[in-house]
Amino acid sequence: MADNVSKTMNPQLDRRGFLKGCTMAAAALGLSEAMIPRLVEAAANAERPRVIWLHFQECTGCTESLLRASHPDLARLLLDIISLDYHETVMAAAGHQAEQNLHDTVNNHPFLLVVEGAIPTKENGIYCMIAGKTAMEILAEVAPKASAIIAIGSCATFGGVQAAAPNPTGAVGVQDLVSGKPIVNIPGCPPNPISFLGTILHYLTFNRLPVLDSLNRPLFAYGRRIHDHCERRAHFDEGRFVEQFGDEFHKLGYCLYKVGCKGPETFSNCPAVRFNDVEVWPVSVGHGCIGCTEPNFWDTMTPFYERLPMAKIPGGGIIDSADNVGKTVLGVTAAAVGIHAAVGIGKRLIKGKKEE
Secondary structure: OHHHHHHOOOOOOHHHHHHHHHHHHHHHHHOOOHHHHHHHHHHOOOOEEEEEEEEEEEOHHHHHHHHHOOOOOHHHHHHOOOEEEEEEOOOOOHHHHHHEEEEEHHHHHEEEEEEEEEEEEEHHOOOOOOOOEEHHHHHHHHHHHHEEEEEEHHHHOOOOHOOOOOOOOOEOOOHHOOOOOOEEOOOOOOOOOOHHHHHHHHHHOOOOOOOEEOOOOEEHHHEEHHHHHHHOHHHHHHEOOOOOOOOOHOOOOEOOOOOOOOOHHOOOOHHHHHHHOOOOOOOHHOOOOOOOOOHHHHOOOOOOOOOOHHHOOOOOOOOHHHHHHHHOOOOOHHHHHHHHHHHHHHHHHHHHHHOO
16 A cells, blocks of 8 residues: 555655755754764665554644645655555545555554544544544554654644634544653644654654653754744844734834734744745744644634733743743743833834934
8 A cells, every 4th residue: 555655646756855855854853964864864764664644633734734845845755754554635545445554554563653633532532433433442542552653733732723612522632642652742733844754754863753842842843932033033122013914014024923923932943944945934924923833822822813911922032942931921921021122112212313
């Protein structure tokens, strides 16, 4: 079945694209140039690790973002690195044949498990069923036999939008149901494909998962606040804000804080890695961050177009890790930020006086 996937969807990636993809992953991981050959060697290993990819409550957006990434074609690169034995969206098999592939891999081979989508738990999980089994039953059968688990997307990591209050299906993330197995959370709606590829390559190269934060997110991708490496940060520091979408300040690229940007309390590599091969991400094209890499963002970050309370914004400067700011997000005082913003506004007033 994996061969069928390779033949139909994954013509051999040229050497240049292969090296470029590995180099991008190395950069995302923060590895030196000296480590790139080792990364390439691991990626080119003929013994491709088997991967089972389960889909539960989700929109398949995480898979779509991966399949549509190109230059290099990350989907082809990834399919050259792994043996994708079961994936309901892209596999050639269907019905009983597909389920047999899943059964054979689970019982006869070591494998990595990737989960996309939340798991409903209300009423014994009847809100998501595949081949007569609930998502809860499938996860309970497959997860204990996996070498490691990667939860991809905010649904699989924290429950997703379907877990928004009042959470009628009892949707939860993988880590709420599985214990005793290493779990990596790669949240985002969707996450950047490089974050997923980097995690896979790190595992293959070093035979271990990357360093994680307290939410089980890889630090190489989620170790810094968006606010601290956003190209609009200088405008925040100087007190230059968009007042409403489409105004003069919006056209000038000013900070989106006042129209609801959640970058000050969101951790992700979006400003550095970006999306879609055209060097953009939501904030760069004029839409504020909605905080989709954070737990419960669908409840805690809404209304999306209203500014954050000042008490939620950490002080200026680069912070050590997401763990150090977690308490701030819950309401630790941000008096320093108030002073910081006031200084910026003061500078503008002084400048205006001088011009007069």
